Amino acid sequence: MRSRPPKHPQPCHARPTRVRFGGIPARHGFRFELSGGRPCLDFVNTLDERLTDRPVERLRQFGDLVSWAAQTQAISRQEVAMLRRYGLNRPRAAQAALRRATMVREAIFAVCSAASQRRNIAGPALAALAESVSRAARRRHIQRRGNRFAWGWQPMTRVDPDLILMRAAWSAADLLTSPAADRIRQCAGPGCAWLFLDTSKNRSRRWCDMTVCGNRIKARRFYAKRKRSCAAAYR
Numbered sequence: 001m002r003s004r005p006p007k008h009p010q011p012c013h014a015r016p017t018r019v020r021f022g023g024i025p026a027r028h029g030f031r032f033e034l035s036g037g038r039p040c041l042d043f044v045n046t047l048d049e050r051l052t053d054r055p056v057e058r059l060r061q062f063g064d065l066v067s068w069a070a071q072t073q074a075i076s077r078q079e080v081a082m083l084r085r086y087g088l089n090r091p092r093a094a095q096a097a098l099r100r101a102t103m104v105r106e107a108i109f110a111v112c113s114a115a116s117q118r119r120n121i122a123g124p125a126l127a128a129l130a131e132s133v134s135r136a137a138r139r140r141h142i143q144r145r146g147n148r149f150a151w152g153w154q155p156m157t158r159v160d161p162d163l164i165l166m167r168a169a170w171s172a173a174d175l176l177t178s179p180a181a182d183r184i185r186q187c188a189g190p191g192c193a194w195l196f197l198d199t200s201k202n203r204s205r206r207w208c209d210m211t212v213c214g215n216r217i218k219a220r221r222f223y224a225k226r227k228r229s230c231a232a233a234y235r
């Protein structure tokens with residue numbers, strides 16, 4: 001859960017403060033806010049305040065990445081345990097895997113953000129995403145579920161530290177090739193740029209979270225008005 005804006009009025013000269021603190025500390029790393037509507041969008045949103053001069057990174061350690069995957073259930077419990085052990089036993093290799101994961105995250109952001117705004121998609125970002133999707137595709141297999149067939153994942157038998165990035169990349173490819181791609185939106189909150197799926201009836205959702213970015217805009221307007229009236233009082 002993210003913190004809510006202060007209820008009490010601030011002095012009229014106060015600037016609206018940023019109120020999002022990402023996740024709350026949990027036993028292993030953070031708990032993440034999952035408001036994106038798809039794993040790939042929640043993955044993108046692990047970088048907070050993206051468009052400000054001080055972006056806030058929520059994936060600082062490999063363990064944070066594993067926590068994200070555990071919370072979103074992107075991988076199985078057994079895979080979570082295997083990757084946690086890997087992070088403890090091979091910390092440098094795990095940090096390198098984290099860097100690869102955040103690079104793929106940025107590629108997903110570039111592609112999905114451009115798609116949401118009907119902009120041209122940068123070739124290198126699409127190529128980076130495509131490469132991870134191809135790797136992920138090799139892990140897909142067909143499964144029988146009751147009377148039906150479905151796509152599934154081959155369980156990880158030997159540790160692959162890139163497992164999570166592949167799942168996120170696959171989720172992005174799945175979304176981008178579906179009709180839901182038209183509903184990808186980028187939050188209009190100042191500096192936010194979180195991505196989400198707009199499932200509202202009239203497709204009018206503008207904020208990642210009304211209680212954070214929506215209120216932030218309201219607060220800005222409120223303080224700008226107060227500031228103007230304060231200035232007028234001293235004239």
Ligand SMILES: [Zn+2]
Pocket residue numbers: 187188189192193194207208209212213
């Ligand atoms: Zn936002």
